[in-house]
Amino acid sequence: MVEKARKLIVNSDKGNVLNELMRSIKECERFYFSVAFINFSGLQLLLDSIKEAEEKGIQGKIITSTYLNFTEAKALEKLKEFQNVELKVFVTDKEIGFHTKAYIFEYSDSYKVIIGSSNITQSALKSNIEWNVEIVSKQDADFIKEVLKEYENLWNRSIEADDEFISRYEEFLKGFKHSQNTTQLIYEHRKRYIVPNRMQRRAMENLERLRSFGERKALVIAATGTGKTYMSAFDVKNYKPKKLLFIVHREEILKKAKETFEMLLPNEGLTFGLLTGNYKDKHADYIFATIQTVSKCFHEFKKDQFEYLIIDEAHHATSPTYQSVLDYFEPEFTLGMTATPERSDNQNVFELFDHNVALEVRLHEALDDELVVPFHYFGITDIDDVDLSDVSIDDIAEITRRLKVNERVDFIIEKMNFYGHDGEKRKGLGFCAGIEHAQYMTDEFNRRGYKSVCLTGEDSPDTREKYIHKLEDDEDELVMIFTVDIFNEGVDIPSVNTVLMLRPTNSPIVFIQQLGRGLRKFGEKSFLTVLDFIGNHNKTFLIALALNGSRYYDKESLKVAVATGFANIPGATHIQMDKISQERILEQIDKENFNSMKYLKEEYNEFKQLNQGRIPYFLLDYLKYDGAPDPVKFIDREKSYIQFVAKVEKDQSLKELLQNEDFEGAIKELSSKLPIKRIYEFVIIRYLLDHDCVTLQEAKQQILKFVEYVDDDSVIHAFEYLNQDYYDSIQKKNKPKLCQYQDGLLVKTPLFTNLLENETYRKFIEDTISYGIFRYEKEFNRAYYGVPHFKLYEQYQMIDAALLSNYRKIHTSFRGSGLLTNGKEFFLFVDLHKEADVKESINYKDKFFNTREFQWQSVNSTTQQSERGQDIIFNKQRGVHLHLFIRKYKEMDGKTEPYIYIGKGNVVEFEGNKPITVRMELEHEVPASLYIEFTEKV
Structure with missing residues (x-):
């Protein structure tokens, strides 16, 4: 390494502290860390890097401290497993604190030193606002000598973290935690419930807006555990109805909902009551009822008795039982809440709420809003003995047969123990290929001393409930539940801290549902560990679709996401695939044609299977699931969705409609x-x-x-x-x-x-x-984008610019040239490369210099002296707006690619004539993830 300038390392869309540390551990010859805190949440993210260093013979020294009792004994125990790491702890007292956050990397002729604010915790390494300065300097520099001397001094003052020390420290932490428990709970209690979170505020604003226009119904779609009940209570507090009816499908939810409302509306002079099989509080102001009970006695109430009606788990509301109740009551406002607008029959949930969706929160948004815990996903290449390359994804019996390998069980346990989990007790869900596979995994885990149980759809609700309680009980020995699909949705085990994906992924929807089982916030749970054992099945790339978080993707953006470790995932969530899995997925994405009829049919049929085998006749069906395919691709293929379904299903009734x-x-x-x-x-x-x-x-x-x-x-x-x-x-x-x-x-x-x-x-x-x-x-969203009506980083075709700029001539004339105009609005459409399959095809005339500057070249006939030329090179002085639309490739998989709007640019330099080449300064810096997508070729 050579000496170079200092740089600032922060957590942003351009990179993070974790990436810098992982890269440095990989490249150095020795490393020395001194950090005040080490949490398991942060250490887990570095485990593979430290393991790789161990295999290469790279030695390391780590100093941490007992300052504020924040370092976890569990993290110290894990570090002790590595042969290449020497570990010491600086024991603090009342007089001396310990605040260092320094990472030193030794190379053959230089040192890299990173000093700043980041400890080893998931948020410090990935999402917190952190400032760290990186300095690279030659070995004999005074600064390096001083740093190493200070490190040596600290090392000598610290205590070796042997088994005895860790054991004593762990006992102390348990006692300390117990004595702190009450105040901590009170603080959490107050902090959590008094102020609405971002999602709740957005929902309430939208509900208020809909009501202001006379709307009387609305639906809120948000994942389990994101606070829908609190949101409804906050909205009721604002609305102030005299009478309220809250209807749920399951009784266990009811008492919690009532408690939430009582806590948030303590001084309103209201009475709260339950209407269930055991409770008949029919005269309360706010009644919390099960649908089973209220459906038998709703005629005892006046039609307009309740001003505000809430339906929890609203996807059940299309059933006849609900319909009779909903048809009877005439409230001023009805709110539906659901985790997924899946419907249990052929009725439409959206229709039931007049298509007014006040809010929809999917997985990436829930992570971004910190409504769920972050997850650490590790994609692990399966053992060679498991070969799924020639087996159909639907052949469960054959897949099960091939997965029932003793060595694979040992491998799963080895990885499970290596990566560990959050908290004291492992509480895991293992998703299997079929019932036989789940039973096999249960037997093998039990044989190896990991107390497990197999639960499937064949088990009664009481049996399931019993084992869920055992798993959640910290004192119980049960650590794993192996299952097939009963925990995809609807069953809530908040304390789950480990999810094992033990079957080939055949659907992004199911993948997200299974992942979601462990994301519920619970107590001090800080993250979920997800271990995905990735085989050589030909549909492995579906994992990338699920993790990418965007329903609307193309081949190139997907490849960039995989190659960059899904850098766009929000917060402290971490996605890491080993090299073999990553290469396997990239190769499959390359081979797949996402626009072919074969692929579209497979995608459609997979979705139909999840739709309980019913034909999804309507576009709105695709809004039911996070991870559902984009039906506009089906429309592009056959001009309308109904024509696509008629063709795939060979449906005569649809064909007759289209006559x-x-x-x-x-x-x-x-x-x-x-x-x-x-x-x-x-x-x-x-x-x-x-x-x-x-x-x-x-x-x-x-x-x-x-x-x-x-x-x-x-x-x-x-x-x-x-x-x-x-x-x-x-x-x-x-x-x-x-x-x-x-x-x-x-x-x-x-x-x-x-x-x-x-x-x-x-x-x-x-x-x-x-x-x-x-x-x-x-x-x-609700924003007004002005005229032209363009949203930054949204996808557009050329003809869209005519409509969105209120062009008052024939719109199909908006095509052909790279520059189209409407008055003072100039639209520049740029292709950065030739076709995706042409190597070394960069168009060097039009290119990014960096995230703020872009070079563009006019058509060959444009002169500097012409009116058009003057408008371009002096655009700002002449009041001309240069709107930039960029795409990487013109075509991909035989389909014309859309452009991405990156905002307006102003010319700062120009040269040449016929054509003119200009350097533009962009009004908006291009986000790092998009810039990488434009400029990197995977």
């Missing part, structure tokens, strides 16, 4: 606009489903239910667009007209009116519109 040319044309016309990039048109069409016409003012009123502001001209432009004013002659000939713009009104056409009179046609039309609106809300 009606007006219906087929209307559904294709609406589908072609998905995913919508501004919401105005779809909101207006949805209003016209139940009204003959709409005025400008009515349209604005409807649009404002979804966005915080809209300008008049954009609404008028939406009216003109729906009137097909900007369609070319071929479009006008081939696309049915659903609306007519006349005398300041947008009127429903007779063709559209006739279609809506047919209940089946209407259902499919409504589904397409609702899906468009819902997805827009998810991706764009």
Whole structure:
């Protein structure tokens, strides 16, 4: 290593302290750490690096301290297992504290020293605001001599962390923890419940907004453990209903919900009561009822008795039992809450709540908002004896046979013990290929002294409950439950700290559900350990889809995510795959064509299987699960979703529906606009489903239910667009007209009116519109983006710029050249590379210099003296906005790629003529993850 400038290491989207330490341990010849605290949460992230160092013969010394009793005995015990690490502890007293955070790496001719604020904890290494300065200097530099001398001094003053010391320290910590327990609990209690978290605030704001526009129903979708009950109590506190009815499906939830409301509304002079098999508090102000009980006595209440109605686990609300209750009551407002809008029959949960989704929180958002604990995922290459390369993913019997290998059990236990777990007792869930496999794993674990049990759908609820309690009991010997799929969703074991993925992943949805079983916050639990044993199955790449967290992906972004260890994952969550697994997944992604009919069919059929084998007829079905496929890919293939399903299912009834040319044309016309990039048109069409016409003012009123502001001209432009004013002659000939713009009104056409009179046609039309609106809300939120209506880092096609800039000429003319204009708005569309499969294909004319600067070259005919040339090179002085849209490749897997909007740029340098080459300064720094995606070739 050579001497180089100092650098600042912080936790950000550009990198983190952990990556720097892992890289340095790997490259150095010796290392020396001195840190005040070592937690197991942080140490676990460094285990593989230290192990690799041990195998290479790299020696290390580590000093930590007893300061504030924050270092964990468990972390010290783990470090003692490594032969290459000498461990000492600086024992502090009242007079002397210990605050050092220093990492020293020795190389053949130099030293690297990192000094700053980061201890070895998961948050300090990955997510906290930390400042650490890295200095690389030659061995004989005065600074290095001083650092090493000080380290040696500390080393000599510290105590060897032998077994006796660790044992005494552990006993002390247990006693200390016990004496601190009461105050800690009181503090946590107050801290947690008085102030709404970010998710709860967002939900409450959206509920208030929906109510202000006269909406009487809304749905909140958020994972188990994210605080939906508290959110509902906060909203009730604001709304102040005199009477409330809270309905749940399971009685065990009821008492907790009542306690939450009592705690948050202590001084409101309200009475709280239960309505269950055992309790009949029918005269209370706020009644908490099971559906089983209230469905038998709802007629005893007045229809308008309750101003506010809450349905927990709202995905059950489509059942006849719920329907009879919901049809009877007439509250001012109804709130539905669910972890997943999965429905138990053919009814639509979204429809039940008037398609008003106040909030939807999926896994990545829950991690970002710290609503769940972070997870540490380790992708481990399975043993060679397990060969799944030639077996079908659906052949459970054969997969089970091949997984039942004694050596594999030993390997799983070895890895489980190496990586460890959070907390004192391991509380694990192992997801298996089938019942026989789960039973085999249980028997083998028990044989090796790890107390385990097998639970499947065949076990009674009481049996399951019994073993869940045993697993959660710190004093009980049970450490593992092996199962097939009963814990995918709906069953809550908050204290789970280990998840073993022991079967080949065949669905991103199931993967996320299984992962989610261990993410519930619980006591002092700080993270979940996930061990995934990755075999050579040909669908291994599905793991990458699940972990990527984006429903809308392409091959290149997926490869970059895998190669960079999913750097975009929020918070202290850590994803690490060993080299073989990573290469195997990258190779599979390369070979797979994500746009082929074969792949799309497989994706569709996998989703159908999770839909209880029912045909998912509607786009809204795809909003039920985190990790569901993107149905717009199916639309792109066959022009509408219904046509795709008709083809895949060979469904005669759907084919007959599509015989009606007006219906087929209307559904294709609406589908072609998905995913919508501004919401105005779809909101207006949805209003016209139940009204003959709409005025400008009515349209604005409807649009404002979804966005915080809209300008008049954009609404008028939406009216003109729906009137097909900007369609070319071929479009006008081939696309049915659903609306007519006349005398300041947008009127429903007779063709559209006739279609809506047919209940089946209407259902499919409504589904397409609702899906468009819902997805827009998810991706764009409530913000007003102005004109042009562009959101940073969103995907766009060239023609979108015409619509979104209120272009008042034919929109299909927006294509071809890399520069399109609408008045003072200039749109620059850039391809950085040729096709994805062409090596060394960078377009050096158009390129990034860094995350803030970009070089762009005009077409060959542009001169500096021309009006166009002057507008470009002096854009700021002339009031010209240069909007940059960039894509890596023009095409991938035979499909045109979208551009990504990176904001506006201003020219700071220019040279040349015919063409002009300009250097632009971007108004917004490109996020590191996106910059890597644009500039790295995997």
